Amino acid sequence: MTVTYSPNNRALRVTCQVCIMGYGMETTLTLHNTSDEAEDLGRHGHQAALADGLDFVNTLSYDKASAHDRLTDAPTAVSWLQLHALLHQEMVRDILADAAADSDAEERLMGRIRRVRGALRELLDAAVEQRPPQSGALREVNRALRAPYVIELVPAADGVSLDHRHEGDPISGAMARLSEAVTRELTGQNVRRLRVCANEECRWVFNDHSPAGRRKWCDMSSCGNRAKAARHRERQKQKAAADTLPV
Numbered sequence: 001m002t003v004t005y006s007p008n009n010r011a012l013r014v015t016c017q018v019c020i021m022g023y024g025m026e027t028t029l030t031l032h033n034t035s036d037e038a039e040d041l042g043r044h045g046h047q048a049a050l051a052d053g054l055d056f057v058n059t060l061s062y063d064k065a066s067a068h069d070r071l072t073d074a075p076t077a078v079s080w081l082q083l084h085a086l087l088h089q090e091m092v093r094d095i096l097a098d099a100a101a102d103s104d105a106e107e108r109l110m111g112r113i114r115r116v117r118g119a120l121r122e123l124l125d126a127a128v129e130q131r132p133p134q135s136g137a138l139r140e141v142n143r144a145l146r147a148p149y150v151i152e153l154v155p156a157a158d159g160v161s162l163d164h165r166h167e168g169d170p171i172s173g174a175m176a177r178l179s180e181a182v183t184r185e186l187t188g189q190n191v192r193r194l195r196v197c198a199n200e201e202c203r204w205v206f207n208d209h210s211p212a213g214r215r216k217w218c219d220m221s222s223c224g225n226r227a228k229a230a231r232h233r234e235r236q237k238q239k240a241a242a243d244t245l246p247v
Contacts, residue, residue, distance in 0.1 A: 047177060047180070047181065048084070048086060048177040048178050048180065048181040049181055050181050050182065050184070050185050050207060051207075052084045052086070052177075052178060052181055053120065053178045053179070053181035053182035053185075054124075054182070054205050054206065054207065055084070056080075056084075056117060056120070056178050057117060057120050057121050057124060057182070057205050058204055058205055059071050059080065059117065060114075060117060060118075060121070061202075061204065062201060062202055062203050062204075063201070063202070064201045065200070065201045071110070071113060071114070071117075073106065073110065074095070074096060074099035074100075074106045074109055074110060075096060075099075077109070077110060077113050078092050078095050078096055078099075079092075081171075081174045086173075086174040086177060086178070087170055087171075087174055088170075091170040095109070095170065095171065109171060112171060112172075112175065113171070113175065115140050116140060116141070116144045116175045116178070116179060118137070118140075119136070119137040119138075119140035119141045119144075120137075120141060120178070120179060120182050121205070122134050122137035123137055123138070123141060123182065123183070123186055124182065124186070124194060124196070124205050125196060127186050127191055127194055128194060128195060128196045141179050141183065144172070144175040144176050144178075144179040145176055145179050145180060145183070146176070147168065147169070147172040147173050147175065147176035148167040148168055150165045150167055151163075152165060185207075192213070193207055193208045193209075193213055194206075194207060194208070195207070195208045195215060195216070195218075197216075197217055197218040197223050198216040198217060198223070199217065199218075199223035202218060202223050204218035204223075206218050
């Protein structure tokens with residue numbers, strides 16, 4: 001899958017290439033009959049959901065314009081990926097052992113994860129703002145999407161089902177699946193449902209499920225109420241200033 005920007009298109013365009021044709025499949029692939037052998041091969045049938053991709057982007061959050069990174073080091077980052085079913089337990093042990101043995105390896109690992117996260121954030125911001133994304137972000141996401149998968153038939157209770165198996169680095173596979181989830185939405189019909197919280201001090205990314213599709217705030221009880229309070233204070237300030245003017 002390659003993501004490109006076209007000025008004649010609404011936002012982004014996805015093209016599928018033969019070497020990674022599995023990304024062209026719209027159906028979520030599930031493994032109906034798992035086994036120890038399948039687990040040993042690093043095989044699992046679930047794709048990352050859009051919610052996983054947005055949660056990943058939001059691990060760098062903002063509060064009153066101050067950045068807060070929830071992925072502070074390799075253990076927290078790897079635990080997050082495992083919690084979202086993007087890494088198997090045996091993968092986690094190996095990755096953390098490598099990071100603990102080599103501080104440079106941990107730095108490289110975190111750099112890869114944060115680069116993909118930042119690139120996905122740029123693509124989402126660009127879609128919301130209806131502008132072309134930065135070329136560097138496109139390159140980073142396209143690089144993430146190139147992680148190799150093998151599509152294959154596996155036994156199922158009622159016959160066979162399609163599944164995929166990782167080839168290569170598991171972190172690259174996790175980044176690919178998160179990137180795929182976000183880019184599918186960016187290139188789909190509901191891209192205008194993607195939102196960035198209108199509170200400039202928050203900027204939380206979310207998917208607008210409201211019937212009208214006009215939601216502005218990540219949470220009305222927090223950012224929405226803050227905005228209402230700010231508008232009220234501004235009106236009071238303007239009224240007080242008007243009252244002090246000479247008649």
